[in-house]
Amino acid sequence: MSRGEDTMCFEVRQRDLMARLGTIETKGGKFETPALLPVVNPAIQLVSPRELRELGFKALITNAYIIMRHFGDRAKEEGIHGILDFDGVVATDSGAYQLLVYGHVEVGPDEVVAYQEAIGSDIATILDVPTGWANSREEALETVVETARRGEALWSIKERDDVLWIGPIQGGRFTDLVAYSARLMSSMPFHIHALGSPTVVMEAYRFDVLVDMILAARLNTPPGRPLHLFGAGHPMVFALAVALGCDTFDSAAYAIYARDGRYMLENGTYRLEELEYLPCSCPVCARREPSDLLEMPRWERERLLALHNLYVCLRELRAIRQAIREGGLWELLALRARSHPSLAKALRKLACYSDIIEKCSPTSRKKGVFIFSPLDMYRPEVVRFRERLLRRFRPPTKRVLLLMPYTTGRPFSRTPEHDSFFSTLVARLGAEGAKQVHLCLLGLPFGITPVELDQLHPLSQHEFPGPNWGFEQWALSLLVAYVR
Amino acid sequence: MSRGEDTMCFEVRQRDLMARLGTIETKGGKFETPALLPVVNPAIQLVSPRELRELGFKALITNAYIIMRHFGDRAKEEGIHGILDFDGVVATDSGAYQLLVYGHVEVGPDEVVAYQEAIGSDIATILDVPTGWANSREEALETVVETARRGEALWSIKERDDVLWIGPIQGGRFTDLVAYSARLMSSMPFHIHALGSPTVVMEAYRFDVLVDMILAARLNTPPGRPLHLFGAGHPMVFALAVALGCDTFDSAAYAIYARDGRYMLENGTYRLEELEYLPCSCPVCARREPSDLLEMPRWERERLLALHNLYVCLRELRAIRQAIREGGLWELLALRARSHPSLAKALRKLACYSDIIEKCSPTSRKKGVFIFSPLDMYRPEVVRFRERLLRRFRPPTKRVLLLMPYTTGRPFSRTPEHDSFFSTLVARLGAEGAKQVHLCLLGLPFGITPVELDQLHPLSQHEFPGPNWGFEQWALSLLVAYVR
Numbered sequence: 001m002s003r004g005e006d007t008m009c010f011e012v013r014q015r016d017l018m019a020r021l022g023t024i025e026t027k028g029g030k031f032e033t034p035a036l037l038p039v040v041n042p043a044i045q046l047v048s049p050r051e052l053r054e055l056g057f058k059a060l061i062t063n064a065y066i067i068m069r070h071f072g073d074r075a076k077e078e079g080i081h082g083i084l085d086f087d088g089v090v091a092t093d094s095g096a097y098q099l100l101v102y103g104h105v106e107v108g109p110d111e112v113v114a115y116q117e118a119i120g121s122d123i124a125t126i127l128d129v130p131t132g133w134a135n136s137r138e139e140a141l142e143t144v145v146e147t148a149r150r151g152e153a154l155w156s157i158k159e160r161d162d163v164l165w166i167g168p169i170q171g172g173r174f175t176d177l178v179a180y181s182a183r184l185m186s187s188m189p190f191h192i193h194a195l196g197s198p199t200v201v202m203e204a205y206r207f208d209v210l211v212d213m214i215l216a217a218r219l220n221t222p223p224g225r226p227l228h229l230f231g232a233g234h235p236m237v238f239a240l241a242v243a244l245g246c247d248t249f250d251s252a253a254y255a256i257y258a259r260d261g262r263y264m265l266e267n268g269t270y271r272l273e274e275l276e277y278l279p280c281s282c283p284v285c286a287r288r289e290p291s292d293l294l295e296m297p298r299w300e301r302e303r304l305l306a307l308h309n310l311y312v313c314l315r316e317l318r319a320i321r322q323a324i325r326e327g328g329l330w331e332l333l334a335l336r337a338r339s340h341p342s343l344a345k346a347l348r349k350l351a352c353y354s355d356i357i358e359k360c361s362p363t364s365r366k367k368g369v370f371i372f373s374p375l376d377m378y379r380p381e382v383v384r385f386r387e388r389l390l391r392r393f394r395p396p397t398k399r400v401l402l403l404m405p406y407t408t409g410r411p412f413s414r415t416p417e418h419d420s421f422f423s424t425l426v427a428r429l430g431a432e433g434a435k436q437v438h439l440c441l442l443g444l445p446f447g448i449t450p451v452e453l454d455q456l457h458p459l460s461q462h463e464f465p466g467p468n469w470g471f472e473q474w475a476l477s478l479l480v481a482y483v484r
Numbered sequence: 485m486s487r488g489e490d491t492m493c494f495e496v497r498q499r500d501l502m503a504r505l506g507t508i509e510t511k512g513g514k515f516e517t518p519a520l521l522p523v524v525n526p527a528i529q530l531v532s533p534r535e536l537r538e539l540g541f542k543a544l545i546t547n548a549y550i551i552m553r554h555f556g557d558r559a560k561e562e563g564i565h566g567i568l569d570f571d572g573v574v575a576t577d578s579g580a581y582q583l584l585v586y587g588h589v590e591v592g593p594d595e596v597v598a599y600q601e602a603i604g605s606d607i608a609t610i611l612d613v614p615t616g617w618a619n620s621r622e623e624a625l626e627t628v629v630e631t632a633r634r635g636e637a638l639w640s641i642k643e644r645d646d647v648l649w650i651g652p653i654q655g656g657r658f659t660d661l662v663a664y665s666a667r668l669m670s671s672m673p674f675h676i677h678a679l680g681s682p683t684v685v686m687e688a689y690r691f692d693v694l695v696d697m698i699l700a701a702r703l704n705t706p707p708g709r710p711l712h713l714f715g716a717g718h719p720m721v722f723a724l725a726v727a728l729g730c731d732t733f734d735s736a737a738y739a740i741y742a743r744d745g746r747y748m749l750e751n752g753t754y755r756l757e758e759l760e761y762l763p764c765s766c767p768v769c770a771r772r773e774p775s776d777l778l779e780m781p782r783w784e785r786e787r788l789l790a791l792h793n794l795y796v797c798l799r800e801l802r803a804i805r806q807a808i809r810e811g812g813l814w815e816l817l818a819l820r821a822r823s824h825p826s827l828a829k830a831l832r833k834l835a836c837y838s839d840i841i842e843k844c845s846p847t848s849r850k851k852g853v854f855i856f857s858p859l860d861m862y863r864p865e866v867v868r869f870r871e872r873l874l875r876r877f878r879p880p881t882k883r884v885l886l887l888m889p890y891t892t893g894r895p896f897s898r899t900p901e902h903d904s905f906f907s908t909l910v911a912r913l914g915a916e917g918a919k920q921v922h923l924c925l926l927g928l929p930f931g932i933t934p935v936e937l938d939q940l941h942p943l944s945q946h947e948f949p950g951p952n953w954g955f956e957q958w959a960l961s962l963l964v965a966y967v968r
Binding site for chain 2: 054055056267274275276277278279280281282283286287311312314315318319321322325326331334335338340341342344345348370371372373374375377386389390395401440442443444445446447448463464465466467468470471472473474475476477478479481482483
């Protein structure tokens with residue numbers, strides 16, 4: 001079969017930061033993104049695929065390698081949808097994760113491609129070579145090259161035209177290799193790309209590294225193709241991943257955590273025994289106390305914990321989609337960044353890319369912005385103002401630069417103070433003299449604003465509780481007090 | 485009947501900041517605090533008292549004045565629990581709010597006391613005189629004095645000994661009057677105190693003023709008596725109110741918002757039409773979309789919205805109780821402070837009282853603390869370290885003060901670097917010389933730490949993503965770039 005065309009399977013209807021609200025269409029149906037695809041292990045089902053569907057998951061992911069070992073040819077006859085009893089979209093991973101964890105897989109890349117086509121996966125993955133974390137740069141490069149070679153091989157092996165193929169991106173923590181891998185894979189007509197091997201980075205809470213990895217992948221793949229993030233299972237990181245341009249992620253965490261007695265929330269994780277109250281209103285928690293769960297038979301408890309974890313994931317996805325819709329993803333991101341200092345670090349890393357993110361973000365938002373912390377000065381609306389002031393605004397060629405503190409009315413140019421100020425100017429200097437004055441407003445948080453620009457968003461529409469104390473001041477005051 | 489004893493009705497089992505996790509015991513049963521008492525208007529019941537009980541509310545509040553007008557003597561015969569069909573704790577407000585809103589009430593203070601006793605309220609309120617917001621200082625003082633006079637009158641009027649009486653505190657935005665009112669009311673054997681008239685302050689988003697008001701009331705009433713906050717209906721402010729020492733609050737907001745099509749969340753409010761997704765997992769929202777609600781008959785929609793609002797309130801109360809239990813209320817407070825700049829302002833105001841709050845907060849917490857922003861330096865653990873360093877620690881009388889930057893290992897005094905450092909010191913200066921060196925570690929966020937103290941909590945147990953940029957730096961850099 002010849003190399004396919006770059007089929008359009010992804011429709012974007014709204015953007016915010018690098019996030020997209022969209023739809024992925026497959027032969028098995030379509031689903032909205034950003035989306036979490038729960039990982040289903042047919043051998044251990046705390047929550048059945050049918051229940052996942054009822055909860056609102058329209059797509060799930062399972063492991064072709066495990067299906068092959070458990071069901072063999074039966075899956076070819078009944079089809080993966082039949083085996084799983086799921087009438088939504090079924091994506092299959094290739095077993096590369098097993099390769100990463102166990103170091104070997106007994107089947108070859110061609111066989112995995114053929115098997116996924118045979119069982120009728122809607123979205124399928126080539127058998128890539130995960131980079132992992134501990135590898136040297138040379139080893140990492142090898143995984144990138146070998147993954148690309150297998151990607152290249154796909155187009156002569158594959159027989160169906162209705163399967164969406166995922167082209168995994170490797171390179172691990174070597175972000176230049178991630179970028180290289182992304183460019184290699186982008187040169188082939190994959191429908192979806194996926195960033196591999198982030199699990200170790202996430203488990204080590206190196207979310208700042210994750211920012212670099214995701215952006216290296218995102219910025220080097222065609223924007224028209226969705227980006228999948230493998231193994232991003234905790235709702236705490238969803239907003240970050242989405243803000244960086246990930247459209248889908250998959251997770252077995254809801255079940256793994258449940259089997260380990262761990263209770264997920266948007267801001268972190270509790271062990272069930274640590275809880276005296278269930279701080280959640282999902283159908284599992286609404287009328288229960290932790291003791292109700294602890295006293296249950298183990299299987300039932302794990303099942304309910306898995307359901308709770310899924311409800312929290314769904315709630316977070318809805319919050320993210322709503323945020324994208326209204327241009328409020330930055331607020332959500334900043335809120336989640338308070339879950340853990342390592343997420344706060346990641347947000348600062350993201351802020352280093354604020355120029356790029358600004359360019360991806362739509363300019364239509366007209367809602368007022370809240371400025372809580374200096375980090376909020378790196379949100380697209382403020383970056384845009386800065387750019388506009390420094391690059392696009394030509395200061396009038398006047399003889400006098402007059403700096404004046406902000407008054408309380410906003411925008412100043414529409415206040416009575418503005419009018420009386422200019423009347424006074426004309427009265428004192430004459431009409432010609434007044435024309436020689438370039439008035440700029442001075443103050444926090446925006447520093448300086450030529451009066452000509454002060455109706456710009458967000459100058460005229462922001463709320464600011466005033467500058468915060470700095471760490472340096474606090475530390476210095478203690479130092480001085482102690483030394484005295 | 486003679487002046488009663490100061491009956492113990494409130495048991496505290498855990499503290500954090502000025503918050504208490506406790507139990508209030510009444511003749512009608514007991515309930516856990518912090519608690520929200522939903523306001524029930526028997527004339528308009530979106531959610532029936534029986535349903536409230538099933539949702540988990542063990543206490544509610546209704547208006548004695550409205551009950552009197554609607555049910556008159558029937559309520560005396562059937563009792564308020566019978567009228568409402570509620571087998572939990574029933575508190576009654578006196579109608580003072582109606583006085584505030586409509587400016588007149590047709591019944592006198594004595595009659596309201598007798599009526600509440602007659603209908604069997606578990607918790608009752610004298611007919612106080614709300615201060616409101618617009619009043620002058622003189623008028624405010626009058627309301628304080630008249631409320632105290634009515635409080636004094638109670639003890640010769642009341643006939644039952646099994647009712648818990650609320651002594652309302654007035655004074656409005658004049659915090660010295662609030663303090664005065666609190667002292668006046670505290671001199672009488674009320675079981676519970678309540679801060680009146682905060683509604684206008686809250687509606688104007690002047691949460692910073694609310695901080696002063698609550699603390700003026702809390703710090704001038706006996707800690708053994710619960711403090712109620714009238715009309716604090718939005719889950720966004722629960723954590724703040726609780727952290728300042730409020731034990732209970734009441735709210736009609738869940739229903740008022742619902743009738744107005746408003747959807748509450750911990751971080752704010754949406755109009756239902758603004759939502760494309762329901763970012764919540766409560767039984768109302770879990771399997772619905774906004775359109776499902778919008779297409780319903782009005783009554784049903786309002787009812788479900790009220791239920792959702794109640795679920796969110798309950799979830800937040802559970803989160804608050806869990807936070808108190810584990811000593812994490814500061815984190816929750818700081819998270820909620822990102823809901824709106826005016827709440828961020830309130831947190832800064834609260835930080836001004838950090839010395840007092842530190843003294844109320846237990847010292848037992850040993851969990852690591854997260855330092856996200858300079859405001860976190862005002863949490864009790866850090867205030868305690870500062871106090872300890874400046875007031876209780878006697879710097880050794882040595883001849884040399886040696887300042888050294890923090891190393892990565894914590895606590896430094898248990899690292900190999902520490903040992904090799906002192907070995908070197910002894911090798912260079914001799915044992916006697918080394919004894920003359922007072923070593924302090926220098927760095928952010930804690931400024932300076934004598935090595936003798938560096939095993940103190942939270943020095944050895946904190947996570948810090950590094951100092952943040954300051955607003956001033958950002959603004960200055962823009963100013964310089966523009967002027968250039």
